[in-house]
Amino acid sequence: MPIQYYIYLCLALFSIGIIGALTRRNVIIVFMCIExxxxxxxxxxxxxxxxHLAAASISDKASTVGSDGQLFVFFIMVVAAAEVSVxxxxxxxxxxxxxxxxxxxxNRLKN
Amino acid sequence: xxxxEILFFFLSALxxxxxxxxxxxxxxVHSVLWLVVTFFAISGHYILLxxxxxxxxxxxxxxxxxxxxxxxxxxxxxxxxxxEPQKNLWMKLxxxxxxxxxxxxxxxxxxxxxxxxxxxxxxxxxxxxxxxNLGRVLFNDYVVPFEITSVLFLSAMVGAIVMGKKx
Numbered sequence: 001m002p003i004q005y006y007i008y009l010c011l012a013l014f015s016i017g018i019i020g021a022l023t024r025r026n027v028i029i030v031f032m033c034i035e036x037x038x039x040x041x042x043x044x045x046x047x048x049x050x051x052h053l054a055a056a057s058i059s060d061k062a063s064t065v066g067s068d069g070q071l072f073v074f075f076i077m078v079v080a081a082a083e084v085s086v087x088x089x090x091x092x093x094x095x096x097x098x099x100x101x102x103x104x105x106x107n108r109l110k111n
Numbered sequence: 112x113x114x115x116e117i118l119f120f121f122l123s124a125l126x127x128x129x130x131x132x133x134x135x136x137x138x139x140v141h142s143v144l145w146l147v148v149t150f151f152a153i154s155g156h157y158i159l160l161x162x163x164x165x166x167x168x169x170x171x172x173x174x175x176x177x178x179x180x181x182x183x184x185x186x187x188x189x190x191x192x193x194x195e196p197q198k199n200l201w202m203k204l205x206x207x208x209x210x211x212x213x214x215x216x217x218x219x220x221x222x223x224x225x226x227x228x229x230x231x232x233x234x235x236x237x238x239x240x241x242x243x244n245l246g247r248v249l250f251n252d253y254v255v256p257f258e259i260t261s262v263l264f265l266s267a268m269v270g271a272i273v274m275g276k277k278x
Contacts (some may be wrong), residue, residue: 001119003230005222008239009123013130015214020134022206025198028139028185032146036130037228042169044163047232050233054233067239067248071210073165074245077172078260082267084177088184089274095188 006047013040027091027101031084038080073086115234118159126152139185143178150174160232162240 013036020033049069090099091101098105127149134140150173159164197236198206221227238244 001200001232001234002114004221004233005119005123006232007227008218009126011173011214011217011221013257014209016127016130016134018213019207019210020163022210023198023203026139026190028181028190029142032133032142032181035173036146036149039150039169039173043153043156046157046160046165049239050160050162050232050234050237051230053237053239054231056162056238057233064239064244064248065245068252070162070165070245071239071249071253074168074249075256075260077168079263081172081177082263083183084180085271086267088180089271092184092187093274097119100189104214 003047003051006044010040010044010047013037013043025103027094027103030093030103031087034083035080038076042076045069046075047072115159118155122152122155122159125155139142139190140182143181143185145180147174148177150178157240159234160240162234164199164240164242164245 004017011077017033017037017040020036021030024030026042046069052069053063053066056063094105095101124151129145129152132143132145133149136145150169153191154166154169154174157163
């Protein structure tokens with residue numbers, strides 16, 4: 001499969017995530033769009049790791065080039081899990097204080 | 112058209128459609144469920160790329176753990192669609208236009224790239240994505256980041272408990 005197809009797919013997914021983060025006011029939806037962007041980047045990392053493997057396995061059949069990319073995806077997932085737990089705790093605290101999940105209430109942080 | 116291509120285009124269409132439905136849905140619970148569909152489509156892509164470990168981890172961690180956490184929070188807050196705040200139309204239009212400009216710039220960049228021409232991602236073969244190989248690399252070359260990750264998890268857990276408790 002040509003690598004361009006994967007790049008276009010991931011760019012489209014990432015842009016959908018950006019549009020969602022810019023247009024919605026519900027904090028939880030914004031957070032979910034950030035998760036969507038994480039996943040687009042993860043898919044692109046895996047596709048690139050297989051691209052480098054395809055280039056390297058022409059000369060060496062038992063090559064393991066590209067396993068670093070897949071491990072980075074693993075670490076991104078780990079960090080995303082930690083980030084979600086803290087972020088949802090912050091959202092619950094916001095909801096408890098303002099009784100709303102409107103992201104514009106976070107403007108009050110500047111005073 | 113081979114089976115791989117048919118599967119690729121089907122999974123891509125499914126991922127894009129369900130990702131758009133995440134934005135379009137008014138009800139947050141529906142958004143979460145569409146996001147789960149997106150994650151399953153991306154896991155299908157991982158399987159297509161023969162990255163089986165990441166496919167399973169993606170389903171378990173993202174679709175299993177993180178999305179259930181989102182559902183818990185949404186149902187805890189009892190959010191329904193009546194009281195959901197909306198941005199005004201011009202802000203939405205500006206957001207869509209800026210996202211579209213971003214997409215356009217990057218797509219034109221990729222189209223012009225000479226380096227990416229005739230590069231192929233290896234599908235349905237190549238065994239670097241199997242647990243055996245990834246585990247060997249993880250515990251040989253990436254032991255220190257793996258251990259630091261455990262400290263990160265501990266601090267995230269403590270932070271979530273401290274912020275979540277009633278004060």
